């Protein structure tokens with residue numbers, strides 16, 4: 001592998017077209033037409049020239065380049081193979097502008113290479129290939145996002161992966177730990193010598209829209225897509241490029257679900273900014289490498305500043321109060337935090353250029369549904385101030401969307417539970433959620449006995465049934481919703497659940513299975529505001545979004561909650577677990 005000359009790389013990167021071709025012989029083969037078709041010779045010439053300047057191109061490779069150019073003839077052929085920096089510079093000056101173009105080298109199968117190229121072009125993504133150990137700063141000039149891809153089976157120091165925004169200052173070596181490994185089927189991050197195998201399908205799934213994904217699967221299965229040229233779809237590049245530079249605003253980004261959302265966005269290579277007043281969340285819960293604005297979500301002037309400063313066009317709104325029993329004690333706080341502040345946020349969006357909105361709502365808007373599983377078409381009859389405050393916010397958003405051209409997805413989620421499987425985030429404090437309380441008792445962080453709120457419900461074992469959804473799946477649903485609003489105008493309200501429920505007793509049994517210890521509990525009276533049963537009808541979300549839950553396994557959910565609680569218990573109060 002050869003190092004690419006910085007002076008050469010920088011201007012090329014600035015044009016979003018770096019071909020850090022590792023091996024000049026490969027370049028030669030490409031120019032000879034033996035490799036991937038469709039090369040942009042301007043780029044290759046410059047890179048080859050750069051390699052030649054360093055005197056590292058094997059004679060054979062240089063010869064073949066010469067031959068190739070000679071065969072093509074023309075002026076470019078005649079001035080091929082410059083031998084000094086001046087020649088490189090002059091060639092660089094004369095080189096015609098080139099289209100974004102890339103070779104994925106060895107990471108992808110051929111078909112994937114081509115599709116990757118199409119995808120990157122499609123999305124106007126600044127794209128570059130850097131050498132092992134090459135500082136990523138060389139690519140920083142591209143702007144908001146750079147995809148860095150190294151060769152297959154290359155040591156982790158030249159890791160394969162997706163980088164963006166804040167990672168740009170890191171070298172590829174450092175990136176070994178920082179790189180998104182979510183889309184890698186095999187990864188040993190954090191150390192030298194590991195291998196990352198890039199999982200192209202996952203990459204496409206998360207990064208690109210449905211249309212492209214289906215194109216990808218059809219191409220992969222060998223089908224031709226009728227009416228589409230083989231080199232793909234012609235997008236509005238300007239718009240796509242613009243989108244790549246924006247940040248997604250995550251309100252409540254230092255809270256339980258918001259922090260998972262920030263992680264999911266980072267894992268997907270999406271620049272994001274968190275906004276949180278830290279009343280419930282904590283600074284250390286939000287990813288360290290993402291900006292966190294400490295502000296009130298109802299402060300319109302503050303929001304306008306954040307929108308402008310971070311070029312926000314999309315908002316994912318989590319900030320608010322979420323505890324059913326607390327809402328009965330402090331209803332006005334719930335209407336202020338959840339309804340009035342959401343109104344202020346939507347007003348600020350309407351006044352700015354923010355036109356895509358994902359709203360985290362709740363199954364509590366259904367109250368006690370007549371039918372279970374409950375579909376989105378069911379009557380909205382909340383039985384707690386919490387549910388009512390969120391139902392009002394939903395209505396405000398829907399009305400504002402019609403009048404102000406907002407595109408939105410409302411996600412009504414059922415019982416969020418568990419913690420990040422990698423242990424990076426989880427629920428903190430002493431909220432009243434069943435699994436949180438049970439996990440705290442199980443690890444000794446709470447001394448009391450778990451109280452079952454009602455054992456006389458009309459359910460098989462008498463205890464209330466809920467549809468528990470892993471928090472990372474909730475975050476993924478938001479990512480899918482984001483893709484959906486980007487794909488075109490959307491006004492969708494969708495349940496987020498797995499479509500099956502567990503009773504309180506079944507949850508206790510799951511905790512006992514995972515810990516291998518009995519959990520002390522006793523049955524008490526019903527808790528006001530609790531319906532007997534809440535299970536999602538998931539048909540709508542499965543049809544509307546490309547959301548595929550990854551953690552639909554109650555023992556896994558419980559295990560992540562227990563692991564998180566153990567981390568918290570082991571750390572000193574307030575310290576990062």
Ligand SMILES: O=c1ccn([C@@H]2O[C@H](COP(=O)(O)OP(=O)(O)O[C@H]3O[C@H](CO)[C@@H](O)[C@H](O)[C@H]3O)[C@@H](O)[C@H]2O)c(=O)[nH]1
Pocket residue numbers: 322323324325361362363364413414415416432433434435437450451452453454464465466504527530534
């Ligand atoms: O110590 C406890 C805590 C809870 N429960 C029961 O466990 C079930 C789940 O309760 P909890 O975890 O407090 O969640 P919910 O009250 O169902 O509300 C959650 O689920 C809603 C959607 O279903 C979300 O909107 C809310 O934000 C979220 O708090 C309910 O039947 C509770 O009565 C107990 O029996 N003992």
